[in-house]
Amino acid sequence: MSDKSAKEGKSKKAKGKLGLILGAAGLLAVGGGGMFGLVQAGVIGGGHQQEKEDNTPKLIRKGEVDPYAPVNKDKDEGAIDVDGEGGDEYRTAYFTFGEDFTSNLKNSEALVQISLVCSTRRDGRVLIWLRKHELAIRSQLLAIIADTAEDDVYTIPGKERLQKRMTAAINDVLTRKEGFGGVDAVYFRNFIVQ
Structure with a gap:
């Protein structure tokens, strides 16, 4: 009887060790797979995503x-561009529209002819975009x-409202086309009403 119980004890120990080894291997496989998944998802390990760079036109001092x-x-053409020491902190650049704007007015026989310039304190991309999307x-x-x-x-207040509406419209077009406006103001070079 003692031989029989000794054999059973050995087989139980062997089965226990085998089960322990298989269990440990299974846990390692599951843990390794989970770790791989978390790294690939960027949850751990810092991920491989780069921070999105702010690529909007910058103010130019x-x-x-x-x-x-x-x-x-x-x-x-012209002289060297020299900035004064006073006034605004940022430089202002101007864009002149190539042709005058001629249109009738709302519910009127009157006709206006306007020559426009707009300004920006942002970098030259705004000027490039104005030329690109002028139409x-x-x-x-x-x-x-x-x-x-x-x-x-x-009236002066009426013209000021028109300038603000025009500035907003230009920025709206640029935002739709390029993702950023950047025009600060619209100025009249000529303003004729007939």
């Missing part, structure tokens, strides 16, 4: 070099002029 400044094709901007501005009452074009 006076005296700073604009990395996106449009190239002046005629080198002999879409022109279309939007003509719609705004046509929706302006005749009384508004004869």
Whole structure:
């Protein structure tokens, strides 16, 4: 009887060791697979995602070099650009629309002809985008002029409201096309009402 119980004890010990080894191997496999999944998902290990860089046009301080400044094709044109020490902290760049805007006014026989310039304190990308999307901007501005009452074009407050509406429209077009506006103001070079 003692031989029989000794054999049973040995087989139970062997089965226990085998079960322990298989259990440990199973836990290692599950743990390793879980770890691999967490690393791939970026939960642990820092992930491999780069932070999204803010790539919007930056404000340019006076005296700073604009990395996106449009190239002046005629080198002999004008003088060197020199900023004053007072006033605004940031430099202002201007974009002149190539052609005048001519339109009727809302519910009126009156006709306006407007020459426009807009300004930005941002880097040269805004100027590049203005040139690139000038047709879409022109279309939007003509719609705004046509929706302006005749009384508004004869008063300073009316013209100021028109300038604000135009600035908002330009920024809206640029935001839809490029993801960022950047125009600070619209100015009238000529403003004729007939």
